[in-house]
Amino acid sequence: MFKIGDKVKVIDDDQKGIVKQIHQNRITIENEFGFEEIYLSHEILLDESLEISHVEMDFSEKSKSKPRGNPLSEIKEIDLHIGQLVDSYKNLSNYEMLQIQLQTIENEVELARTERRNRLVFIHGHGSGKLKEEMMNLLNRYKGIEIYDASYRKFRGGATEVKFR
Numbered sequence: 001m002f003k004i005g006d007k008v009k010v011i012d013d014d015q016k017g018i019v020k021q022i023h024q025n026r027i028t029i030e031n032e033f034g035f036e037e038i039y040l041s042h043e044i045l046l047d048e049s050l051e052i053s054h055v056e057m058d059f060s061e062k063s064k065s066k067p068r069g070n071p072l073s074e075i076k077e078i079d080l081h082i083g084q085l086v087d088s089y090k091n092l093s094n095y096e097m098l099q100i101q102l103q104t105i106e107n108e109v110e111l112a113r114t115e116r117r118n119r120l121v122f123i124h125g126h127g128s129g130k131l132k133e134e135m136m137n138l139l140n141r142y143k144g145i146e147i148y149d150a151s152y153r154k155f156r157g158g159a160t161e162v163k164f165r
Helices: 094-115 132-137
Strands: 007-010 016-023 026-031 036-040 044-046 077-081 120-123 145-151 159-164
Touching: 007 026, 077 094, 094 120, 094 132, 094 159, 132 145, 132 159
Parallel strands: 077 120
Antiparallel strands: 007 016, 007 044, 016 026, 026 036, 120 159, 145 159
16 A cells, blocks of 8 residues: 555644555654654555655754744644743742743734634643643633644643644
């Protein structure tokens, strides 16, 4: 069904890539960021429209929420871990950190609407669940959005996806 070099996309996940290896029904793909991942053959589809160009990632950036390419089609990921949002949080109370995180969510939702984005992913991690709870309270106030758990495979349950209708 698949052959090495095929362009594929993953069903129920936001992954695309090129088939690098096939072993029985296990398919190894190299995603658009150059990482290899293994999927079962029934989890992927051919995608002839896929254009892959490797992206070098700069891990020194404080915010990884900068869009690359067309804002309408790409998912913007916003890391809400406090260390990604401020230079130093040593002197901040838990309440102050939460307010910074919630303000970031509000700003990003408004920016996404201005940019006419389709989707955002907020990476909140696991922790005590307080940030996720407060984020859900905030997001549920918005009209015209749908809220989902983001890809478990990618975020291991530590992220929430927002889809704009």
